[in-house]
Amino acid sequence: MSVATAEPRPAPGLRERKKARTRDALVEAGMRLFVERGYAATTTEEIAAHADVSQRTFFRYFAGKEDVALDVHAGFDETFYEAVLARPPHEPLFAVLRNAALDDWARLDRAQLNTRLDLARILECCPRLRAAQLRYCLEQQQRLVEELARRRGTDPETDLRPRLAVAAFFSARQTAHLLWSRGEEHGPDELGAALRRCLDELVPAVTEP
Amino acid sequence: MSVATAEPRPAPGLRERKKARTRDALVEAGMRLFVERGYAATTTEEIAAHADVSQRTFFRYFAGKEDVALDVHAGFDETFYEAVLARPPHEPLFAVLRNAALDDWARLDRAQLNTRLDLARILECCPRLRAAQLRYCLEQQQRLVEELARRRGTDPETDLRPRLAVAAFFSARQTAHLLWSRGEEHGPDELGAALRRCLDELVPAVTEP
DNA sequence: AAGATTATGGCAGTCGCTGACATTTGGCAA
DNA sequence: TTGCCAAATGTCAGCGACTGCCATAATCTT
Secondary structure, rough: OHHOOOOOOOOOHHHHHHHHHHHHHHHHHHHHHHHOOOOOOOOOOHHHHHOOHHHHHHHOOOOOOHHHHHHHHHHHHHHHHHHHHHHOOOOOOHHHHHHHHHHHHHHOOOOHHHHHHHHHHHHHHHHHHHHHHHHHHHHHHHHHHHHHHHHHOOOOOOOOHHEEEHHHHHHHHHHHHHHHHHHHOOOOHHHHHHHHHHHHHHHHHHHOO | OOOOOOOOOOOHHHHHHHHHHHHHHHHHHHHHHHHOOOOOOHHHHHEEEEEEEOOHHHHHHHHOOOOHHHHHHHHHHHHHHHHHHHHOOOOOOOHHHHHHHHHHHHOOOHHHHHHHHHHHHHHHHHHHHHHHHHHHHHHHHHHHHHHHHHOOOOOOOOHHHHHHHHHHHHHHHHHHHHHHHHOOOOOOHHHHHHHHHHHHHHHHHHHHO
């Protein structure tokens, strides 16, 4: 209610800032080690050591080793979700997702692109981590389903279309990422092309005679 | 080439039969314990003990605790895959998957249905296991993609439609299973209805204006 | 500056999982 | 049957992920 409750933006206090720095340090150290020597070959103790904390503290910031990589993934999902919220209100179901994905892609800078590629490579060669990511995506889907249902004014438990559209969209987007990371070139244009191709071929793929 | 090479069906020898029995015992013990006391609360040593083998032997049959549950899942996927192979050769992409799923469902007996429900319940309350299952499904998809591409006479790396159709199908089927296991009634009719509903709503969900 | 909170470290312990080595068991031929 | 080979199993030691417990140190409050 009060005006001054203030989100933790301006001066969250020393403690909060320190926590944020520790968390960032852990993610950075983790990703660097994952890229350098592989996910499986990196221990949680090493990650903690590189961030100058104990292993015990590592597990106070992350529920598991997987969550370090998933944290990066979460950042990308956040910008996508915002892109969805920014789409015009009466756009058709699947178009919202398709266009939001392209909007989100258009804002990618080089650094984010490289991080995505790192993540894709780590995911590809570690089954356990890939499994964790798939589950994480399932959680993300729920948020989108609710938003899409809200736009249509329907109950997502009764009206299945938001759920089905989101699920189909995720699988197509995942296919696009797979093509891109497996391909020869890894520039932003190639990612955009893969996205368009997969999203636009999805409908014919399920409707063709 | 030879006629008598013989699949391991008639008399696989005592050794093979014993191995099969041990494997079955492990799966049975594992599933029973998972249902009774939960996946997380069941240790691999307990499973091994209930099957009268050492823990080390357990890990010679299964790469991980997850694989016990996934083994059951694999059985279901097998019958579905056979149903796909049995569909007429020139059926449209998505129709092959849809109809195969319904064919497969039509052959379900009560025991299999109960096992599916057990599995669904175990999966639902254990994030790690759910993650493993999602990854496993991803592997299964590859097999289907290749079969569908073979039918069309295309290369699955170039022609994306088989891959996209399979991915969309899996997400719809998964939604159906979710609805069914969360629903009130868990008879075969409810599962069939959920399947039909999800598969038939998928196309409108991605094409609606 | 004292006291209440909260973050951190250290330690012991459980569990999933693996490599190495010895032992047993089934398959097969002499 | 006997004896040999290969495969299956058990035992043991050990690593790494992860957690609970308690003491300590850093921040926040008044």
